[in-house]
Amino acid sequence: MNPFKVIEPTANEVPIVISIPHCGTAFPDELKNDYKEDKVGDLDDTDWYLDRLNSFAAELGITVVYAHYHRWVIDLNRDPESVPLYNDGRVITGLCTTTDFLGQPIYKTGKEPNIEEVKRRLDVYYWPYYQKIQEFLDARIEKFDQVLLWDEHSIRSFVPSIRPEVFPEMILGNNDEKSASTKLITKTLENLRGKYQVNHNDPFKGGHITRYFGDPSKNIHALQLERNKNLYMDDSERHYHEERAGIMQEVLKNNFKDLLEILKYPL
Numbered sequence: 025m026n027p028f029k030v031i032e033p034t035a036n037e038v039p040i041v042i043s044i045p046h047c048g049t050a051f052p053d054e055l056k057n058d059y060k061e062d063k064v065g066d067l068d069d070t071d072w073y074l075d076r077l078n079s080f081a082a083e084l085g086i087t088v089v090y091a092h093y094h095r096w097v098i099d100l101n102r103d104p105e106s107v108p109l110y111n112d113g114r115v116i117t118g119l120c121t122t123t124d125f126l127g128q129p130i131y132k133t134g135k136e137p138n139i140e141e142v143k144r145r146l147d148v149y150y151w152p153y154y155q156k157i158q159e160f161l162d163a164r165i166e167k168f169d170q171v172l173l174w175d176e177h178s179i180r181s182f183v184p185s186i187r188p189e190v191f192p193e194m195i196l197g198n199n200d201e202k203s204a205s206t207k208l209i210t211k212t213l214e215n216l217r218g219k220y221q222v223n224h225n226d227p228f229k230g231g232h233i234t235r236y237f238g239d240p241s242k243n244i245h246a247l248q249l250e251r252n253k254n255l256y257m258d259d260s261e262r263h264y265h266e267e268r269a270g271i272m273q274e275v276l277k278n279n280f281k282d283l284l285e286i287l288k289y290p291l
Contacts, residue, residue: 027149028156031081031088039168039287040280041160042078043055043233044176045100045153048091048220052149058135069095069117069124071178072162073264074188077177077256081274084280087160092155096121096130098145100153101175101231109231114186120145125172126185161237161244169285170243172208174280175233180261182251186227188287193221193255197230197248203238204245205291208283212247215279220255240291 049067056064075090082088091100095117102119103109110116120137123129144153157173164171182190194216198204211222216222230238230248238246253261258270 025050026093026152026286027092027184028089028153029075029092031075031079031090033085033087034082035085037087038284039170039171040084040086040174040284041157041164042081042086042088042174042176044071044074044078044088044090044158045233046091047074048093048095048097048175050093050110051141052093053099057096058132059096059130060132063096063124063128063130067094071176072253072257072262073269074176076264077269077273078276080277081280083285084218084277086280089153089156089160093149096150098142099263100150101177101233103232104146104150104205109229113217114227116186125183139278143270153283154233157233157237159169165243170291171245171285172204172287173237173244173246175248177231177248177250178253178256179250183255191227191250191252192223193252194229195223195226195250196226197228197234197250198246199230199235199238200225203234203240204228204247205240205286208245208247209285211286212279215282216249216275219275220251243291245291257279 033197060284073219100260122131123138161171163214179191188237196212198209201209213222213224228250234246234248256265256272257263258265
């Protein structure tokens with residue numbers, strides 16, 4: 025089974041690719057019995073339904089790549105050498121984490137991955153995802169001369185192990201404006217702030233995907249959008265909420281249309 029799935033555009037291709045690295049819920053057959061049954065049976069740390077939320081993208085000509093396997097297998101948005109993305113004391117789960125975001129063990133005793141197993145997971149699950157994204161970016165660069173990678177995330181509105189306060193509704197990350205052009209950043213903030221409370225690079229600056237691929241000097245732009253789950257799910261943050269999701273879809277759709285207008289011209 026591929027570690028990723030692809031939603032192909034149903035309209036003419038455009039220079040935007042969406043990545044959703046944390047919506048996967050599957051576990052490989054060779055690993056699923058290594059995890060605690062109560063953890064696998066009630067998954068957390070999952071960006072639920074973001075593939076469904078972005079189902080409109082195909083009609084705009086946008087390609088969507090999303091993870092098949094759960095982030096507890098390997099986190100596609102972490103540094104492959106496990107270099108921390110932040111150094112401010114917050115709890116951030118690792119590349120092949122052994123705990124959830126609340127610090128609770130997820131593996132049965134003695135089943136935690138060793139160095140060799142982490143390397144295997146990089147080869148089998150992690151790098152193929154990156155290679156697929158790179159393939160799509162290269163094709164768009166060749167066709168359009170520039171491309172935007174949009175990395176989609178969601179989080180519970182309150183995760184005390186990361187932040188003592190409730191999160192802002194949305195956080196746009198671009199590695200302190202290093203991963204995308206000012207025009208794309210400014211327009212996105214303007215559009216999102218028309219409906220939601222949006223922070224910029226605080227408390228998230230974009231994870232490894234944004235920082236790895238985003239290189240405006242090569243006409244490859246990358247933005248990460250983090251949002252509270254209750255903006256498109258119900259108040260329990262467990263179930264998809266059609267009305268809330270529909271509002272967000274319209275905001276995202278209009279934003280992508282504006283960004284495509286910017287991408288038509290040299291940045």
